[in-house]
Amino acid sequence: MRGAASILGGGMLLLMGAAAVLAPLLATHDFAAQDLSAQYLPPGSSGHLLGTDLEGRDLLSRLLHGSRVSLLVALLATLVSVVIGVAFGLVSGYAGGRVDAWMMRMVDVLYALPFLFLVILVMTLFLGPRAGPGGRVAALLIVLGAVQWLTMARIVRGQVLSLRSRDFVLAARALGAGPVRILLRHILPNLSGIIAAYATLTVPRVILQEAFLSFLGLGVPEPYPSWGRLAAEGVRGITAVETHWWLVTFPSVAITLALLGFQLLGDGFVRCAGDRGGARGSSRGRRPAGRPRTGA
Numbered sequence: 001m002r003g004a005a006s007i008l009g010g011g012m013l014l015l016m017g018a019a020a021v022l023a024p025l026l027a028t029h030d031f032a033a034q035d036l037s038a039q040y041l042p043p044g045s046s047g048h049l050l051g052t053d054l055e056g057r058d059l060l061s062r063l064l065h066g067s068r069v070s071l072l073v074a075l076l077a078t079l080v081s082v083v084i085g086v087a088f089g090l091v092s093g094y095a096g097g098r099v100d101a102w103m104m105r106m107v108d109v110l111y112a113l114p115f116l117f118l119v120i121l122v123m124t125l126f127l128g129p130r131a132g133p134g135g136r137v138a139a140l141l142i143v144l145g146a147v148q149w150l151t152m153a154r155i156v157r158g159q160v161l162s163l164r165s166r167d168f169v170l171a172a173r174a175l176g177a178g179p180v181r182i183l184l185r186h187i188l189p190n191l192s193g194i195i196a197a198y199a200t201l202t203v204p205r206v207i208l209q210e211a212f213l214s215f216l217g218l219g220v221p222e223p224y225p226s227w228g229r230l231a232a233e234g235v236r237g238i239t240a241v242e243t244h245w246w247l248v249t250f251p252s253v254a255i256t257l258a259l260l261g262f263q264l265l266g267d268g269f270v271r272c273a274g275d276r277g278g279a280r281g282s283s284r285g286r287r288p289a290g291r292p293r294t295g296a
Contacts, residue, residue: 003271009264012257020067027061032223040237043246051246054237059230059246063254066225071258073141073220074206080145081206082152082199086191089156090183094164104157107150115147116209123218136221140213144206155198156191163187197269204262211255227251227258 019026028047035056043051050059092103122143123136163169164187172182211228213219215235220226234247 003268005264006268006271009261009266009268012261013265016067016071016258016261019064020071023064023068027058027064029058029061031057031061031065031225033057040242040244050250053233053244053247059250062225062230063227063250066227066230066251067254069220069224069226070207070210070228070255073137073144073210073226074203076141077144077148077206077210078199078202080141081148081202082195084145085149085152086156086188086195088149088153089158090160090188092153093157093160094179094183094187096161096164100157104154107153110147111150116212119143119147119209119213120216120218123213137224140210140219144209148202148206152195152198152202155194159191159194160187163190193269193272197266197272200262200266200269204259204266207255207258207262227255231255 028049035052038045038048038052038056039054041048041052041056043049045051048058048060050063052058053062088103088107092100095103123139160183169182169186172186177185207227210219210226211231214226214228215232217232219228222229228251230251231248234244234249234251237244237247
């Protein structure tokens with residue numbers, strides 16, 4: 001991975017990940033502890049570096065613990081989308097013909113639906129008021145992952161279409177290898193770079209969507225904080241008399257830095273995948289074609 005921007009993005013994410021892992025040690029207060037005598041303390045107040053909220057809870061502690069929730073939800077939802085999208089794209093691209101046509105029409109139909117509306121609809125229909133925090137988080141992971149796999153499926157399908165006629169795939173088929181073995185041992189390893197690149201670019205979209213859903217009250221439930229929920233609480237604290245700007249500013253900055261870090265890192269992965277693909281294509285005149293990595 002080349003470029004100062006990619007290194008910067010990776011460094012930002014490394015710091016955020018360390019802060020999330022070490023949140024119980026770095027937090028100066030219990031993120032759920034209330035102190036009504038310390039309501040709306042501004043940043044820099046004694047014992048509260050970033051201030052407090054309506055219930056006197058320390059904002060820095062809630063941001064640190066919120067990073068654990070937001071990043072974990074984003075990574076797990078991205079993993080769900082990668083598994084679904086890669087499997088769908090592999091089958092569609094390798095099968096071809098009518099199977100490919102029908103599977104891609106399904107993707108087109110799902111693309112036409114407003115995915116945030118779909119997420120809100122599913123969360124509302126399948127999660128009643130008695131749903132526990134664990135059930136809501138699991139549903140959130142599944143729903144966010146289920147609406148993010150479409151782009152991954154198209155990308156993988158296009159790559160498979162270009163690889164299935166290569167010599168190493170034809171040779172494996174001539175030796176009696178079945179479709180599953182060809183896909184898993186010969187085609188999938190050659191897609192690892194592009195899959196990792198676009199998975200990295202999927203994470204910031206999931207973070208933004210989780211923040212939006214938490215802002216609407218459909219995300220991670222209380223008492224667990226997330227960056228989106230903290231921003232929503234800050235907006236509700238804005239009145240015509242007082243703004244309490246820190247309650248909105250600091251969660252928004254955390255979301256922005258996470259989005260920027262993943263975007264910079266993802267762009268670096270995309271460039272690396274493109275450079276590797278270009279180098280592989282330019283070397284066809286110097287060596288026999290069809291020699292990518294295989295599992296054989």
